[in-house]
Amino acid sequence: MDIPQLEAFLSVCKIRNFTRAAEYLHISQSAVTARIKALELSVGKPLFLRDNRNVSLTQAGIHFLPYAERMLLLFEESKVTLSEGLENYIVMSGPGSVWHYYYLQHIVSFRQAHPKVAIKFLSYIDSSYMIRDLLLDGVVQVAIRYDPLDRPNVTKHFLFEDEIILVSSQNSSNLFTKTDFFSGQYCHIEWGYPFPDWFRSIVGEGYLPTFETDHSTIMLTLLLQGAGFGFLPRSIAKPFLDDHRLYELRCELPFPVTRAYALYLTDNRDHPSVKLAMQLLDVPLASTGDSTH
Incomplete structure (x- = not known):
């Protein structure tokens, strides 16, 4: 082969x-x-x-396909790591909203401080694939995930927590219930753990929204344009809540809180790429805090 x-x-x-x-x-x-x-x-x-x-x-062929994708990706990554003129190369994975809303300034500052370090960010839909294959294969040095992976060979560091709230461009004092989420005004996005289970406890199994996206920026833009109501992390919604372009709505259950973790292979703790990736996230590897093995 x-x-x-x-x-x-x-x-x-x-x-x-x-x-x-x-x-x-x-x-x-x-x-x-x-x-x-x-x-x-x-x-x-x-x-x-x-x-x-x-x-x-x-x-x-169906069973072989993901292995073929991984083998080719590993080959392409190996070529990049051998590129001349670079001191190092790091690959990180995580939800697009994390890179865009939480770490954009970190990325800008890191690139200015490390001009000879190449960086690749992978925004994913199938987080289990990113963890199961790319992190464990060594293609991704550090992965960000909301539901931390409990494996003996993976170390996780707590990064941040955020409340997922219901918002709209139209203020309302109504208490939003199951019926409202079946209306044509609701815009759905599947935020990280534990949001899916929390939301399912309201709407039940087999729920199909009239509109769904997997892109946080699209969701934010639609809500700001008055397309309906939907869920956003409080940190993303805050500047728009402050200037009254969005309003927080009430829901029948307390809003869920997500916790984000950075994960890397424990054996790679001292690898330069892992150290650089964690430096970008502003997480000291020597910290014990909320990290577990």
Whole structure:
């Protein structure tokens, strides 16, 4: 198994057509076919089902896909770490809202202080993938997560806590209940643990919002434009609450509080990339505080 075979496999997975995958890779269709056949021989099972019109993954292909993505990502990351002119390279993962609203100034200051350190931030939807694969594989040096991972080889440091509150551009003294969340005015976003369980305790299982986004900036913009009401961390909403562009609403249950943690592999505690990443977050590694192993 080699890198060109993985690239051919992932291209066919994405495009679901051998001819167009070949065009994407700027090689012949026969070369794509040969690479896929060689890969299938290497793993010992067929990865694709083919007919005249469609290409689909076999069960083996479905199971192999995340491993192929990880292997190719590890290869790409290894090339970056060998780049000339850089003193170090750090990769961090976490929700986009964390980088944008909590650590943006930290990032700016860190880059000014460390111009020869390359930084990559990964904003994710599937946090379990980022933790299970990229952190444990060593691709990500430090991951931020709301529900801390309890593994013997992972160290976690408490970063901050924030209350998730219900807000709108229209002030209201009403007590918002389950019925309100089924209305067309509610805009949903799945904030971190324990918000999903807390919200489910109000609306029940099988709930489907009329509008949902996974992007905090989109949610904030919609609420500021009067598109309805929804949940935001208090720290994000505060400047808009202060100037009365947003108003805090009342809910039938006390609002949940999220706690964010920075996680890294315990064995990598003294690695320069981990030290730099924690420095960016302004968390001293020598601190015991709320950190656990």
